[in-house]
Amino acid sequence: MRTTAQRIGAGAVALAALAAAGSYVVAQTEPAQGQHGANPDLPAPQRGLLPDMRIAEPTGWGDRMPTVPAGWTIKAIATDLKIPRQTLVLPNGDILVAEGKGGGAPVLTPKDFIAGFIKSKGTTKVKGGNQLTLLRDADGDGTYEGRWVYADKLNAPYGLAFAGDKIYVANQDALVRFDYAAGQTRAGAPPVTVALLPSAINHHWTKALAVDAEGRFLYVGIGSNSNIGERGMAVEEHRARVWQIDAATGAVRPFATGLRNPTALVFEPGTKQLWTVVNERDELGPNLVPDYLTSVREGAFYGWPYAYWGPNVDPRAKPPDDKKVQATIRPDYALQSHTAPLGLAFSQAGMPAPFAEGAFIGQHGSWNRKQPVGYKVIYVPFSGGKPSGPPVDFIAGFQADGKTMGRPVGVTLDPKGAVIVADDLSNTIWRAVPARQ
Numbered sequence: 001m002r003t004t005a006q007r008i009g010a011g012a013v014a015l016a017a018l019a020a021a022g023s024y025v026v027a028q029t030e031p032a033q034g035q036h037g038a039n040p041d042l043p044a045p046q047r048g049l050l051p052d053m054r055i056a057e058p059t060g061w062g063d064r065m066p067t068v069p070a071g072w073t074i075k076a077i078a079t080d081l082k083i084p085r086q087t088l089v090l091p092n093g094d095i096l097v098a099e100g101k102g103g104g105a106p107v108l109t110p111k112d113f114i115a116g117f118i119k120s121k122g123t124t125k126v127k128g129g130n131q132l133t134l135l136r137d138a139d140g141d142g143t144y145e146g147r148w149v150y151a152d153k154l155n156a157p158y159g160l161a162f163a164g165d166k167i168y169v170a171n172q173d174a175l176v177r178f179d180y181a182a183g184q185t186r187a188g189a190p191p192v193t194v195a196l197l198p199s200a201i202n203h204h205w206t207k208a209l210a211v212d213a214e215g216r217f218l219y220v221g222i223g224s225n226s227n228i229g230e231r232g233m234a235v236e237e238h239r240a241r242v243w244q245i246d247a248a249t250g251a252v253r254p255f256a257t258g259l260r261n262p263t264a265l266v267f268e269p270g271t272k273q274l275w276t277v278v279n280e281r282d283e284l285g286p287n288l289v290p291d292y293l294t295s296v297r298e299g300a301f302y303g304w305p306y307a308y309w310g311p312n313v314d315p316r317a318k319p320p321d322d323k324k325v326q327a328t329i330r331p332d333y334a335l336q337s338h339t340a341p342l343g344l345a346f347s348q349a350g351m352p353a354p355f356a357e358g359a360f361i362g363q364h365g366s367w368n369r370k371q372p373v374g375y376k377v378i379y380v381p382f383s384g385g386k387p388s389g390p391p392v393d394f395i396a397g398f399q400a401d402g403k404t405m406g407r408p409v410g411v412t413l414d415p416k417g418a419v420i421v422a423d424d425l426s427n428t429i430w431r432a433v434p435a436r437q
Contacts, residue, residue: 035337046284055366056373057403059404066395073435076431077144082100084133084428086409093140098410102155102206108419142433148185157195170197172197172205178191197220208220221264222242222262228316241262241294258304262281263364268382278341290309295332302331340366342409343361344361358380362377362408362410395419406428
C-alpha cells in the first residue's frame with residue numbers, strides 16, 4: 001500500500017504532465033490592466049485543473065541595479081543577509097533587520113506539491129537566520145559600516161515595532177519584546193513574551209506588527225491556514241484577522257476579521273488610521289482576486305473566506321448565510337491580482353514631490369501567472385489620508401530578460417526621507433535616497 005506522500009507524488013507527476021501540455025478545464029487569460037484603485041475589474045472566476053505557474057529564474061544582480069525615479073539614487077547598504085523580511089529604523093538611525101523563514105504546513109494535494117515546488121524555485125537557497133541584525137551608519141554618509149547580530153535564536157521573526165524603550169518582534173509563534181538602550185548593538189537580555197500567537201500548521205506564517213502612537217496597543221496581522229478554508233474552519237480559529245494586544249498585559253482581542261493574509265500594518269501619519277496590505281485568495285484565475293491596500297476598521301469583516309471585494313460570493317467556501325456575505329467590507333484600493341504585497345510605509349514630512357503624501361508598497365511578485373506581476377516597489381498617492389490616484393513604479397528593475405534578481409518585502413523610511421527595502425531573494429537591504437541628500 002502506498003503512503004500519502006507516494007500518492008501525492010504520483011498525482012503530482014500526472015498533474016505536472018497536464019500542466020506542461022497546457023491541459024486545463026478552463027483556459028486561463030491574462031489581460032488584468034484595470035485592477036488598481038477603488039473599482040477594479042473583476043472578471044468571472046476561472047477554475048482550472050492547475051493555475052498557470054511561473055517564477056522567472058533567479059539570478060545574481062551582476063552589473064545591474066534596481067531603477068528609481070529621476071532625482072533619486074539607490075544602493076545596497078547590506079548584503080549576504082539570511083533572508084531579510086522587515087526592517088525597523090530606531091530613534092538613533094540604526095536599522096534592525098528581521099531575518100528568517102517560517103511555515104511548514106503539510107502538503108494536502110498534488111496541486112499543493114506542484115505549487116510548493118514552483119514557488120521554491122523563486123526563493124533564495126540561503127537558510128533563514130532566525131535573528132535580528134543591526135546596521136549602523138556612524139558618520140551619516142549613507143554607508144552602514146557597522147553590523148551586529150542584535151538578537152538570535154528567534155523563531156522566524158517578521159514584524160517589528162518600537163515604542164518607549166521597547167523593541168517588539170512578532171515571531172511566527174509569539175509576540176516578544178526587548179528592552180532597548182540607545183546605541184546598544186546587542187540585546188541586553190533574552191526576549192520577554194508578550195502574547196502567544198497562532199502557530200499550528202502556519203500555512204501563512206508571517207506575523208505583521210504595528211504599535212499605536214501611545215505604545216499602549218500592538219496590532220498583529222495573522223494570515224489564514226489555507227487558501228480558502230480547505231483544511232476546515234476549525235484550524236482557522238483566531239486567524240485571517242488583525243489582533244489588538246495590550247502591551248502591558250498581553251490581553252488579546254480581535255480588531256478586524258476576514259483578512260486572508262495581512263502582511264504589513266502601518267498607521268497613516270496624518271489621520272492615525274491603521275492600514276494594511278492583504279494577499280488575497282488563489283485559484284480563481286490570473287485576474288482574481290486583487291490583492292489590496294485598505295484601512296483597518298475596528299470590528300469590520302473583510303470577507304475571507306466567504307466573499308471577496310465586497311459581497312462577491314466565493315462558492316468554494318460555502319457561506320453559512322447571506323448575512324455574512326452582505327457584511328463584507330469593500331477594501332479601499334486594489335493592487336492587482338497576485339502581486340503579493342508584503343511591505344507598507346507612508347510618506348513623512350519633508351519628502352519631495354511627487355512622493356510627499358502616499359504609500360510605498362513592496363510587492364514580492366506572482367508565482368501563478370504566465371506573465372509575472374509585482375516584483376517592485378510601487379507608490380500610491382494619498383490626499384487627506386485616502387488613496388487619490390493610480391500607482392506609479394518607485395523601485396523597479398528586479399526582473400529583466402526572464403530572470404529575477406530580487407524580490408521586495410518590507411519597506412520603511414528613515415529620518416532623512418530615504419526608503420529602505422528588504423530584498424529576500426538577493427538577501428540585500430536597499431536604500432533609495434532623494435537627490436537633496
